[in-house]
Amino acid sequence: MAKGIDEPLLRLEGVHTHIGPYHILHGVYCEVPNGELTMLLGRNGAGKTTMLRTIMGLWRASSGSIHFDGRDITALPSPDIARSGIAYVPEAMAIFSDLTVRENIVLAARNGPVHSSRLDWMFGLFPALKRFWNLPAGHLSGGQKQMLAIARAIAEPRRLLLVDEPTKGLAPVMIHSMIEAFRALKAAGETILLVEQNFHAASQLGDNVIVMDDGLIVHSGAMSDLVADKALQQRLLGLSLDSHQ
Amino acid sequence: MSNAAAEPIETSLPRARIDWIPLILVPVLAIATLPLVGNVSAWVTLTVAGLAMGMMIFLMASGLTLVFGLMDIINFGHGVFISLGAYATLLVLGPLAGWASADSIGLNLALLVLCIAAAMGLTAVVGVVFERVIVRPVYGNHLKQILVTMGGLIVAEQAIHAIWGASPIPVPVPETLRGAFVIGDIVMERYRVVAIGIGLLVFFAMQVLLNRTRIGLLIRAGVENPEMVxxxxxxxxxxxxxVFVAGSALAGLGGVMWAFYRQTLTAGMGMEVMVLVFIVIIIGGLGSVGGCFVGSVLVALMANYVGFLAPKLALVSNILVMALVLIWRPQGLFPVARR
Structure with missing residues (x-):
């Protein structure tokens, strides 16, 4: 069956996730449009990380369905989900500290050596990686580790990037670098679902926004609408963009 | 695809550090004992014997440290593979007994290679079954792993008794590997020199595999974060x-070397050496092959030196080394990042 032009790349329908005795996602419905950057916002404990991990198959959806590129991936194991074209950058970055920067990238490129033009593009986004190419990744600073984690996700072309709080704990100058990198990724046509606590950063990047609370999607729409509507910001996030300037 | 990110503020180039201190421990220990032994030839003999024993312990332990590091499995049944590897020599020595007694280094080494191949093949096959039947149902539960793998060990030992009998079986060292090289006053047993050679060969092969191949990258990454892999x-x-099968095969290889070293087979020989095996993988750092290598040599040298200098302390020397290392580095000599 041919996909419609406006069909989203990723669609979650009524997804519930339990972790042990805890019911975390309570029926999530949302869509991620192709070729756009969608921000996933919400307070701590809202279920953002659980949603990304459930999409990735690292935690299993107890009910509901997840469709990626028209295909049901709900029951697929994580490696198959990754192979279908989804890359995941966890909040803890999860770089391999004992491996060099080069080895981290080599491992992420499942289909053989990284093409030199892609490598140059990655070095353009994250120049530090070139300088520290042969050093153990554990020796990098927090910001550099985050860059490596994202570079690993784009070592090969992917259909969708899931990125969990990339600016968390970073110095302001690094946050600026990260925002610039995501702007470049967006300009390159990547589809990104980005969890972010920093609303100021989120408002600069997002085409669309999804807001979660208590394991449910409480708002979704264009980022520009949320930025323009202070009352809505206040109601959904308990803040206004002005306070983050 | 533009050059988007500004150069990060961190401009200091972190230097790749090699942790030399644990590596220096072995030569420091060896040199420090020279004046205590007081006799160069005795010291060389002790050192070669210690190195040989260290290599054999490494062969037996290296698989377990990988299994522990990658799979987080506490396999008390690892000794089964050492015993089985040792008994596999009988499969070769039976039909090729003449090769063992032949005064030909070629035939003797070929026999050793065949014994190793038989042992690694048998233990690899048993490893597949052991992982599927015994280990897989208890992933993620350490207490059950200890109980179930212990149970597997007991069953396997009894199976060895049933197949080969309960009596110890003598194993002849191939003719040209008996005796010793004598250089002046220095005496080095030939078999121990061969054991050192095989141990070093396996260690370097593992280093190449782990550091120069994609499967090695995967293993190292998996030890650190299997979920991200x-x-x-x-x-x-x-x-x-x-990795479990490879670890079992390595234990089988260690079992062959240990069998010729002891020159006697018993079903419990694998279990008997497991205390040493656990000590060296704890000393080395769980999951670290390099640490396992250094730990094996350190423990074996210490046992030999202490056995010569203060025989009454020989039994506790290994525990003492482990205690001192863990006081100094609680995660072992070469801690793996995840642990």
Missing amino acids: EALGYRIRRLFVS
């Missing part, structure tokens, strides 16, 4: 089984 698109279960 899966999220990158690799099927970690397959890697688990492969």
Whole structure:
């Protein structure tokens, strides 16, 4: 069956996730449009990380369905989900500290050596990686580790990037670098679902926004609408963009 | 694809550090004991014997440290593979007894290679079954792992009794590997020199595999964060089984070397050496092959030196080394990042 032009790349329908005795996602419905950057916002404990991990198959959806590129991936194991074209950058970055920067990238490129033009593009986004190419990744600073984690996700072309709080704990100058990198990724046509606590950063990047609370999607729409509507910001996030300037 | 990110503020180039201190421990220990032994030839003999024993312990322990590091499995049944490897020599020595007694280094080494091949093949096959039947149902539960793998060990020992009998079986060292090289006053047993050679060969082969191949990259990454390896698109279960089988085969290889060293087979010989095996993988740092190598040599040298200088302390020397190392470095000599 041919996909419609406006069909989203990723669609979650009524997804519930339990972790042990805890019911975390309570029926999530949302869509991620192709070729756009969608921000996933919400307070701590809202279920953002659980949603990304459930999409990735690292935690299993107890009910509901997840469709990626028209295909049901709900029951697929994580490696198959990754192979279908989804890359995941966890909040803890999860770089391999004992491996060099080069080895981290080599491992992420499942289909053989990284093409030199892609490598140059990655070095353009994250120049530090070139300088520290042969050093153990554990020796990098927090910001550099985050860059490596994202570079690993784009070592090969992917259909969708899931990125969990990339600016968390970073110095302001690094946050600026990260925002610039995501702007470049967006300009390159990547589809990104980005969890972010920093609303100021989120408002600069997002085409669309999804807001979660208590394991449910409480708002979704264009980022520009949320930025323009202070009352809505206040109601959904308990803040206004002005306070983050 | 533009050059988007500004150069990060961190401009200081971190230097790749090699942790030399644990590596220096072995030569420091050896040199420090020279004046205590007081006799160069005795010291060389002790050192060669210690190195040989260290290599054999490394062969037996290296598989377990990988299994522990990658799969987080406490396999008390690892001794089964050492015993089985040792008994596999009988499969070769039976039909080729003449090769063992032949005064030909070629035939003797060929016999040793065949014994190693038989042992690694048998233990690899048993490893597949052991992982599937005994280990897989208890992933993630350490207490059950200890109980179930212990149970597997007991069953396997009894199976060895049933197949080969309960009596100890003598194993002849191939003719040209008996005796010793004598250089002046220095005496080095030939078999121990061969054991050192095989141990070093396996160690360097493992280093090449782990550091120069994609499968090695996967193993090292899996030891650190198996979930992320899966999220990158690799099927970690397959890697688990492969490493478990390789670890079992390495234990089989160690079992062959240990059998010729002891020149006697008993079903419990694997279990008997497991205390040493656990000590060296704890000293080395769980999951670290390099640490396992250094730990094995350190423990074996210490046992030999202490056995010569203060025989009454020989039994506690290994525990003492472990205690001192853990006081100094609680995660072992070469801690693996995840642990």
